[in-house]
Amino acid sequence: MNRFFFLFGNLLGAVNSRIGIRLLAIVALIFAALCIFASFFLVGTTAVQGNGPAITPGELIVYLSPRLSSDEVESLYLQIREMPETRNINYHFAEEMGLDRAGGLFVIEAQNSAAAASLETAVSTIVGITGIDSATQVHSASVSMSTVIRLVLLGVLVVTIAATLIVARRVFSLLLDSFASEIRLLRVAGTPEQVIQPPIIALGVLCGIIASMLLIVVVYLLHFLAISHPQATIRAASGLLMPGRVLMVSLVGALIGVVLGGLIGLLGASLTGSPRFQNYS
Amino acid sequence: MIQVSELNFVSEDGIKVLDDVHLRIDRGDLVFLVGPAAAGKSVLLGLLGTLIPPQQGQILVHGRNIARLSSRKAFDLRRQIGFLPQGFSPLQKTVMENVTFKLRSLGDFREQAEEKALAALDQVGLTSQLTHAAGELAPLEYVRLGIALSICDEPLLLLLDDPMSGLDQEDQAALCSLLELLNRRGFTILTSLRAAPANTTDNARIVHLTEGSVSEA
Numbered sequence: 001m002n003r004f005f006f007l008f009g010n011l012l013g014a015v016n017s018r019i020g021i022r023l024l025a026i027v028a029l030i031f032a033a034l035c036i037f038a039s040f041f042l043v044g045t046t047a048v049q050g051n052g053p054a055i056t057p058g059e060l061i062v063y064l065s066p067r068l069s070s071d072e073v074e075s076l077y078l079q080i081r082e083m084p085e086t087r088n089i090n091y092h093f094a095e096e097m098g099l100d101r102a103g104g105l106f107v108i109e110a111q112n113s114a115a116a117a118s119l120e121t122a123v124s125t126i127v128g129i130t131g132i133d134s135a136t137q138v139h140s141a142s143v144s145m146s147t148v149i150r151l152v153l154l155g156v157l158v159v160t161i162a163a164t165l166i167v168a169r170r171v172f173s174l175l176l177d178s179f180a181s182e183i184r185l186l187r188v189a190g191t192p193e194q195v196i197q198p199p200i201i202a203l204g205v206l207c208g209i210i211a212s213m214l215l216i217v218v219v220y221l222l223h224f225l226a227i228s229h230p231q232a233t234i235r236a237a238s239g240l241l242m243p244g245r246v247l248m249v250s251l252v253g254a255l256i257g258v259v260l261g262g263l264i265g266l267l268g269a270s271l272t273g274s275p276r277f278q279n280y281s
Numbered sequence: 282m283i284q285v286s287e288l289n290f291v292s293e294d295g296i297k298v299l300d301d302v303h304l305r306i307d308r309g310d311l312v313f314l315v316g317p318a319a320a321g322k323s324v325l326l327g328l329l330g331t332l333i334p335p336q337q338g339q340i341l342v343h344g345r346n347i348a349r350l351s352s353r354k355a356f357d358l359r360r361q362i363g364f365l366p367q368g369f370s371p372l373q374k375t376v377m378e379n380v381t382f383k384l385r386s387l388g389d390f391r392e393q394a395e396e397k398a399l400a401a402l403d404q405v406g407l408t409s410q411l412t413h414a415a416g417e418l419a420p421l422e423y424v425r426l427g428i429a430l431s432i433c434d435e436p437l438l439l440l441l442d443d444p445m446s447g448l449d450q451e452d453q454a455a456l457c458s459l460l461e462l463l464n465r466r467g468f469t470i471l472t473s474l475r476a477a478p479a480n481t482t483d484n485a486r487i488v489h490l491t492e493g494s495v496s497e498a
Contacts, residue, residue: 002385002388002390003385003386003387003388006385006386007386010382181370181371181372181373182372182382184366185372185382185383185386185430186383186386187332188330188332188359188364188366189359189360189383189386189387189430189434190356190357190358190359190360190361190362190387191356191386191387192352192353192356195386278332
């Protein structure tokens with residue numbers, strides 16, 4: 001490990017501003033690929049469709065913070081029941097409805113569809129409400145991610161990954177040019193490839209890790225934004241309202257980022273076989 | 282120490298570089314391999330240093346046939362050979378850092394590497410320039426640094442590829458003296474040159490390599 005960290009430190013020392021900016025471009029491209037991947041799972045999948053209760057027009061599902069006490073829940077229940085737009089209100093535990101989240105929820109039936117919209121506005125201002133699903137949201141979300149859009153996004157994802165690999169090859173070639181004397185010296189000194197290549201692979205993995213961390217930060221920021229602002233348009237990406245899915249996308253995205261970074265590192269390490277890094281070829 | 286027999290080597294473009302070379306170098310020898318440019322000196326040194334894979338013939342280094350070595354054992358053997366390649370250029374670091382870089386990349390810890398580097402730089406007379414940028418050294422000091430890099434890990438054999446190219450007569454004489462000093466201190470040295478050195482000790486052997494064939498003076 002002593003050798004690895006020593007060589008890794010020297011490799012980082014060979015990064016000048018020109019190469020550094022290009023390495024950041026690689027991080028940005030990996031991040032873009034991860035964002036596209038995340039959008040498949042966070043945009044256009046609703047909290048209630050498929051594994052939750054069906055929402056009929058004029059009906060609202062109001063999610064409550066799991067931190068509310070039973071007295072506070074009862075107070076909210078009474079407050080909403082007294083609203084003129086409310087026809088009926090029932091309390092359920094989320095688990096009861098087959099939902100992947102903690103806390104309870106109210107299923108509210110409004111007097112009519114028009115009343116449902118104003119009821120949604122009124123309820124969204126109450127403290128302790130973490131989310132609202134309505135028939136309107138479900139409809140708009142399912143439209144926003146049609147099969148065509150998914151196919152286009154898939155194409156963009158493939159192009160982004162290909163661009164990442166092409167840019168990475170160029171950047172690692174530049175980096176290794178500025179590290180060529182060291183590589184030649186290592187070769188003459190009898191340092192095997194198993195020692196020379198891991199720091200290069202590690203640099204690719206580091207790019208992947210930074211992109212993955214960025215993805216996790218952005219996904220969780222959007223998640224908290226969506227939960228804490230019931231009127232935010234970001235709630236159209238209804239996957240962001242599901243903590244389990246946000247966690248899954250973050251972890252799988254991070255894994256993909258690291259693997260992609262590792263592939264880039266391997267691509268870079270393969271360049272050390274070039275004759276320009278040999279004293280005799 | 283080195284036993285070469287029936288060694289042949291043909292370049293990628295079909296030119297015969299080495300033709301039935303026989304050579305023996307014993308422990309403690311100082312051998313000057315003399316030949317004109319493109320005579321095959323670098324190829325012979327590259328083969329002996331396990332940097333070029335052999336094609337035909339036998340090369341025994343420290344009793345091991347290098348053609349039959351696995352890549353791992355070839356790397357182990359290479360660590361026992363101090364090699365100064367032709368046109369050596371140091372790293373863009375200080376003199377001391379150049380030597381410690383090699384030692385630390387071979388697995389030595391900082392203190393151990395610094396101790397060995399100081400000893401090697403002392404042997405070649407560069408202790409007064411430890412913190413100088415290697416790129417700013419004079420031509421002879423460049424070669425001294427290259428030799429320090431070659432001997433810092435206490436190799437059994439020293440292979441120097443044309444270290445005198447670009448040096449004036451005075452520097453060449455100084456370098457010859459340094460090689461003889463290192464030889465007296467126990468290093469076995471094989472160095473290639475384009476012309477035989479003017480003054481050599483009785484211990485030194487001069488081997489000529491012309492058109493791929495070896496003959497001893």
